[in-house]
Amino acid sequence: MIDTQKFNRREVISKGLSFGLIAGGAAILGKPDFLLAKEEPARIPDLVAVKNGEPDAMFKKAIELMGGMNQFVKKGQTVVVKPNIGFPRVPEVGATTNPLLIKTLIESCYTAGAKRVYVFDNVVTATPGNARNCYKLSGIEEASKAARGIVVPIDDFSYREVKIPGGKKLKTADVHSLILDCDVFINAPVLKHHSSAHLSIAMKNLMGIVKNRMEYHLTGLDQCIADFCMYRKPDLNVVDAYRVLMSHGPSGPSNPRSANVQMKKTLLLSKDIVAIDAAAARIFGKEPEEIDYIRIAHAQKTGNMNLKELKIVTYAM
Amino acid sequence: MNLIRIRKVTSGIILILFILLFLGSEKLSVSLSTFLLPFQGIPALVHTVTQPEALCIIGLIFIVVTTLFFGRVYCSFLCPLGALQDLLIAGSQRFRRQPGHSFSRPLNGLRYSLLALTVATALIGSLSLVSLLDPTSLAGRIFTHFLQPLFVWTYNLGILVLKPLNIYLYPKQTAFVSLSVLAVTVVFFLLMMYLAATRGRLYCNTFCPVGTFLGLLSHISVFHFTLNQKSCSECVRCENMCKAGCIDPQTASIDMSRCVGCFNCLNACSKATIIYQRRRSQTHAHTWSPARRGFILGSVAAAAGFIAFNTNIRTFLVTHAAQANPPVTPPGSLNTKHFTQACTACSLCVSVCPTQVLTPTFMDFGVSGLLQPKMNYEKSFCEYKCNICGKVCPTGAILALSLDEKKLTQIGKAELLKDVCVVFVDHRNCGACGEVCPTHAIRFVDKENILYPEIDKQYCIGCGACQLACPTAPRSIIVHAKPIHKKAEKYFSPETAVEQKTPPDQAFPF
Numbered sequence: 001m002i003d004t005q006k007f008n009r010r011e012v013i014s015k016g017l018s019f020g021l022i023a024g025g026a027a028i029l030g031k032p033d034f035l036l037a038k039e040e041p042a043r044i045p046d047l048v049a050v051k052n053g054e055p056d057a058m059f060k061k062a063i064e065l066m067g068g069m070n071q072f073v074k075k076g077q078t079v080v081v082k083p084n085i086g087f088p089r090v091p092e093v094g095a096t097t098n099p100l101l102i103k104t105l106i107e108s109c110y111t112a113g114a115k116r117v118y119v120f121d122n123v124v125t126a127t128p129g130n131a132r133n134c135y136k137l138s139g140i141e142e143a144s145k146a147a148r149g150i151v152v153p154i155d156d157f158s159y160r161e162v163k164i165p166g167g168k169k170l171k172t173a174d175v176h177s178l179i180l181d182c183d184v185f186i187n188a189p190v191l192k193h194h195s196s197a198h199l200s201i202a203m204k205n206l207m208g209i210v211k212n213r214m215e216y217h218l219t220g221l222d223q224c225i226a227d228f229c230m231y232r233k234p235d236l237n238v239v240d241a242y243r244v245l246m247s248h249g250p251s252g253p254s255n256p257r258s259a260n261v262q263m264k265k266t267l268l269l270s271k272d273i274v275a276i277d278a279a280a281a282r283i284f285g286k287e288p289e290e291i292d293y294i295r296i297a298h299a300q301k302t303g304n305m306n307l308k309e310l311k312i313v314t315y316a317m
Numbered sequence: 318m319n320l321i322r323i324r325k326v327t328s329g330i331i332l333i334l335f336i337l338l339f340l341g342s343e344k345l346s347v348s349l350s351t352f353l354l355p356f357q358g359i360p361a362l363v364h365t366v367t368q369p370e371a372l373c374i375i376g377l378i379f380i381v382v383t384t385l386f387f388g389r390v391y392c393s394f395l396c397p398l399g400a401l402q403d404l405l406i407a408g409s410q411r412f413r414r415q416p417g418h419s420f421s422r423p424l425n426g427l428r429y430s431l432l433a434l435t436v437a438t439a440l441i442g443s444l445s446l447v448s449l450l451d452p453t454s455l456a457g458r459i460f461t462h463f464l465q466p467l468f469v470w471t472y473n474l475g476i477l478v479l480k481p482l483n484i485y486l487y488p489k490q491t492a493f494v495s496l497s498v499l500a501v502t503v504v505f506f507l508l509m510m511y512l513a514a515t516r517g518r519l520y521c522n523t524f525c526p527v528g529t530f531l532g533l534l535s536h537i538s539v540f541h542f543t544l545n546q547k548s549c550s551e552c553v554r555c556e557n558m559c560k561a562g563c564i565d566p567q568t569a570s571i572d573m574s575r576c577v578g579c580f581n582c583l584n585a586c587s588k589a590t591i592i593y594q595r596r597r598s599q600t601h602a603h604t605w606s607p608a609r610r611g612f613i614l615g616s617v618a619a620a621a622g623f624i625a626f627n628t629n630i631r632t633f634l635v636t637h638a639a640q641a642n643p644p645v646t647p648p649g650s651l652n653t654k655h656f657t658q659a660c661t662a663c664s665l666c667v668s669v670c671p672t673q674v675l676t677p678t679f680m681d682f683g684v685s686g687l688l689q690p691k692m693n694y695e696k697s698f699c700e701y702k703c704n705i706c707g708k709v710c711p712t713g714a715i716l717a718l719s720l721d722e723k724k725l726t727q728i729g730k731a732e733l734l735k736d737v738c739v740v741f742v743d744h745r746n747c748g749a750c751g752e753v754c755p756t757h758a759i760r761f762v763d764k765e766n767i768l769y770p771e772i773d774k775q776y777c778i779g780c781g782a783c784q785l786a787c788p789t790a791p792r793s794i795i796v797h798a799k800p801i802h803k804k805a806e807k808y809f810s811p812e813t814a815v816e817q818k819t820p821p822d823q824a825f826p827f
Binding site for chain 2: 049051052088116124125127128129130131132133150151152153155157194195196197198214215217218220221222247248250251253254258260279282283290292307312314316
């Protein structure tokens with residue numbers, strides 16, 4: 001038993017030499033982290049959860065724990081941030097993504113060197129007038145502009161049809177060209193109750209970049225939501241669970257005083273859209289398996305909903 | 318003469334304000350409508366009889382009194398269609414080989430019978446003729462059906478140009494105008510253009526009910542134009558300048574019933590033969606007589622109209638048959654009868670409606686309600702937090718509602734067709750209707766993890782958002798009109814927001 005752990009001299013020398021060569025070469029090439037990466041491949045956590053802070057502070061902490069925005073946004077890249085602005089509601093209703101979070105997110109992209117950051121959502125009931133109401137009431141237009149984000153309202157001409165590889169129900173989708181043409185796509189949904197999908201989180205939020213959303217409703221909402229993720233997964237998902245609308249979603253009441261909102265003050269960050277939906281479902285008080293589209297996406301190997309198998313970093317402020 | 322400049326400036330301002338009223342932002346339209354529309358003849362009259370308001374009555378008195386004093390100056394100073402025609406006339410004069418107008422005989426038979434017919438049909442409860450002929454409404458339709466699309470297309474083209482520069486603006490939408498409605502506007506616009514180009518203000522002196530009625534009043538106006546035969550050299554310069562064609566130098570007469578009060582003739586005459594002065598009692602005795610019959614008839618008809626416009630008498634007279642499937646009328650229109658008997662189809666609500674749900678119809682309200690708008694739920698929906706149509710309606714057909722009242726006004730009721738709805742047919746989630754329902758009238762019942770929609774009719778206000786959102790063809794949720802609007806129940810959530818007093822916990826559920 002002890003013998004097996006012994007090295008013979010030749011092996012030690014050759015291994016030591018090759019390691020030294022690689023280390024030296026890497027150091028000369030200026031990439032010492034290449035070595036570290038080899039030794040610790042899963043340095044970036046699968047999921048980061050931060051709670052008990054304000055949206056801006058929570059995001060800053062979470063992205064720090066995730067290894068910094070530079071992991072996702074490189075110098076000169078164009079970024080699209082996709083919040084949930086689906087309904088003409090004030091932020092207090094919890095039906096739309098927190099504007100302060102969006103502002104911090106855009107700022108963080110620019111700090112990481114982004115050339116341009118676009119903010120876009122194809123609102124539910126997509127008339128120009130309603131889109132304007134949604135963008136303004138949610139506070140996201142103002143917040144984005146304050147951070148030099150380019151707010152893009154809907155129009156009919158900017159969509160291109162794409163094929164969904166492996167889509168069971170959803171074979172094609174008309175996707176907004178901003179998302180098709182950008183370098184980095186950041187999905188920034190809000191966690192809220194949904195009357196016909198139980199919950200609306202990150203995967204459901206992607207219905208706001210396609211034009212043929214009614215096809216989802218018609219052919220099977222849960223399957224289509226899961227299918228679309230086979231086309232393109234966002235490079236980063238940021239789930240806003242600061243104010244969580246617990247009933248009457250997705251729109252919530254128009255009067256914020258009658259909104260059933262819980263201050264969960266939580267923020268989630270992950271590259272894995274299924275994992276982040278699973279974690280958000282738990283925060284809401286549901287099991288991931290209860291939500292059909294999470295279950296389907298897990299089965300279609302889009303991501304992992306078994307939170308126990310993931311490297312999760314949590315932080316309470 | 319200064320009067321001409323004052324007229325040009327005033328009518329120019331009126332025309333610009335009217336264009337802004339129809340094409341401007343919502344706030345601008347509302348503020349302009351409050352002081353602009355009470356001073357328009359037909360809208361003020363209809364508003365006064367349907368829902369008397371101080372400003373409308375003042376406007377009406379103002380129009381009558383100024384006419385009794387100065388003649389038909391309304392037609393040259395305040396009428397938007399008059400201003401539009403003056404522009405066309407000025408434009409067409411430039412392209413004519415022989416510019417100038419000439420005297421024409423009055424078409425008294427046509428104009429008085431048209432006025433009488435218009436009043437008579439209004440009496441029996443149909444505003445169709447009023448809608449077609451009223452200059453304010455006609456101008457409104459021209460602005461909404463022609464000018465607005467031009468403006469919107471240009472604006473949206475501009476947006477496309479700016480897009481590559483990373484400047485993004487909200488696109489605008491044009492109103493949905495059906496071909497038949499557009500055809501009516503085109504015919505009237507072409508007629509008006511043709512008449513303006515060839516015969517000056519003939520529309521105003523033959524077809525316009527306001528012009529004809531004010532013409533009757535002008536017979537006895539305090540100030541009037543006279544042509545002094547002694548000093549007249551029959552140079553016909555004044556005749557050439559008269560858009561209304563009412564100056565006849567041969568007989569040295571000026572037909573005050575057709576004079577639109579533009580004051581151009583005063584400038585034309587080098588000898589001051591034409592004078593605008595107080596009427597002397599003996600001068601008008603014989604010039605006035607040919608139209609006296611018409612005047613008496615007209616004023617009797619107008620007086621009768623005024624009384625009979627009263628809703629009670631009209632209700633008694635009304636023959637408006639209830640249709641099997643009447644269109645939905647906008648919130649604030651009380652009921653189909655009120656709406657159809659007060660709307661003159663000016664299309665202002667159509668042009669300001671932010672969701673473009675208000676669509677002018679050709680004959681959806683029957684022959685008695687030509688061109689009146691309906692809520693078109695196949696194209697759009699009624700925005701929950703909007704009450705702008707009632708704020709701008711010039712005639713009181715759509716009464717102003719506070720936002721709280723509007724949010725509870727049932728203009729229709731949704732019906733769910735469970736034999737078409739995908740959730741009931743295929744047993745899988747859809748929920749498109751519930752997503753957009755602003756009043757929580759659509760509730761979902763969870764059966765084996767599938768959410769089935771149900772309608773709580775007491776909360777439904779008939780805004781049509783669900784019908785527009787429904788993905789099935791044909792739609793499985795349809796809004797039917799409520800011919801008499803009702804009040805919806807206010808929804809109270811069973812789960813109310815609880816103020817969380819517990820200190821924030823540190824645990825994560827994973």
